[in-house]
Amino acid sequence: MRNWKALGLWTPDYFAKEFGNYTVEVNCERNRDPLYDRNFTKHNSKMLMKDYVAMIQSGGETNDYYIGANNHLLRRKPFRSLLAQIKCPKGFFNQRYFRSDARLFFGPEGTISSLHHDFFNGMLGQVYGRKRIKLIPPFDIKKLYNHLWFSDVDLEKIDYEKFPYMRGVTILETVLEPGEHVFIPIGWWHWVKSLDVSISLFSPRFLVPGKPVLMQPRKYNQ
Numbered sequence: 001m002r003n004w005k006a007l008g009l010w011t012p013d014y015f016a017k018e019f020g021n022y023t024v025e026v027n028c029e030r031n032r033d034p035l036y037d038r039n040f041t042k043h044n045s046k047m048l049m050k051d052y053v054a055m056i057q058s059g060g061e062t063n064d065y066y067i068g069a070n071n072h073l074l075r076r077k078p079f080r081s082l083l084a085q086i087k088c089p090k091g092f093f094n095q096r097y098f099r100s101d102a103r104l105f106f107g108p109e110g111t112i113s114s115l116h117h118d119f120f121n122g123m124l125g126q127v128y129g130r131k132r133i134k135l136i137p138p139f140d141i142k143k144l145y146n147h148l149w150f151s152d153v154d155l156e157k158i159d160y161e162k163f164p165y166m167r168g169v170t171i172l173e174t175v176l177e178p179g180e181h182v183f184i185p186i187g188w189w190h191w192v193k194s195l196d197v198s199i200s201l202f203s204p205r206f207l208v209p210g211k212p213v214l215m216q217p218r219k220y221n222q
Contacts, residue, residue: 001179003123006086010199012053015106017170020050022078025071031064037114038132038150058199061110068113069103069202085136086201087179092123097205104202113192115144115151116208122184123203126176129196138187143169151152 001007005175019066028045031211036043042044048101055065073079088098109129117138124133126188134155143165175195184190 001086001127001181003087004127005017006082006127006201007179010082012128012197013200013201016050016053018081019079020053022049022076023068024049024052024073026052027066027068029064030066031062035150036063037116038147040068044071044113045082052125056110057109059108061090062108063110064111066107068105068107071104073104073106074102075100092206094156094205094207096098098203100112100204101205103202103204105202107194108173108195109180109196109198111194111198113190115153115189115191117149117187118184118204119149119186120196120204121186121206123206124184124192125182125201125203126178127183127199128178128203129194129198130147130178131176131198131200132193132195133174133176133182134191135184136169136189137172138189140189144189145180151189156193194217 003042005094022045026047027036027046029043033039043044052065052067058064067073074082082104083099083102084101086094086099115136117204124131145153145163145165153159155171158166174182
């Protein structure tokens with residue numbers, strides 16, 4: 001991201017100043033629903049960007065509200081100027097679609113994306129703040145207590161009595177710093193937590209696309 005204008009420019013204050021009077025879709029009241037990611041449509045709420053930024057800056061660490069990928073913020077006309085502040089990394093992505101398919105994540109410290117997998121290769125880029133990311137390879141699928149593409153396991157505090165198969169799972173972990181990308185291969189499971197107020201960009205349009213993968217749930221005898 002060294003040649004991205006977004007790096008160093010995208011901050012909560014910048015979003016409030018430039019887009020404060022535009023309405024954004026925010027996933028709210030996530031703490032009351034353990035299945036908030038699966039039920040994201042039930043948690044959608046609309047508010048002004050400046051009010052959302054104020055919530056983030058005053059609310060401290062929380063997982064209760066989040067602008068996630070499903071809002072498609074960058075596809076809306078008022079926010080398209082943000083796309084001019086990023087550049088397609090050469091050799092990785094399809095330049096024709098890199099900007100149009102980019103997905104923005106913007107949330108407070110403590111935001112968690114529960115354990116899941118995607119149906120395509122992806123690159124998660126950290127523009128502002130830090131995120132802890134944990135990844136699990138697809139060959140551990142039979143141990144993940146999943147319902148299709150989501151798992152019931154909380155990787156922050158694994159309940160081994162409830163999920164004993166997790167004892168044999170390979171978990172890779174890193175902290176994503178501003179200016180860094182992490183490649184998430186198709187079918188790899190991942191759990192993400194914001195360690196600070198965080199702005200991230202997810203990019204799925206590679207030059208060589210991955211084939212869609214559907215992970216089937218396993219029946220457990222408990």
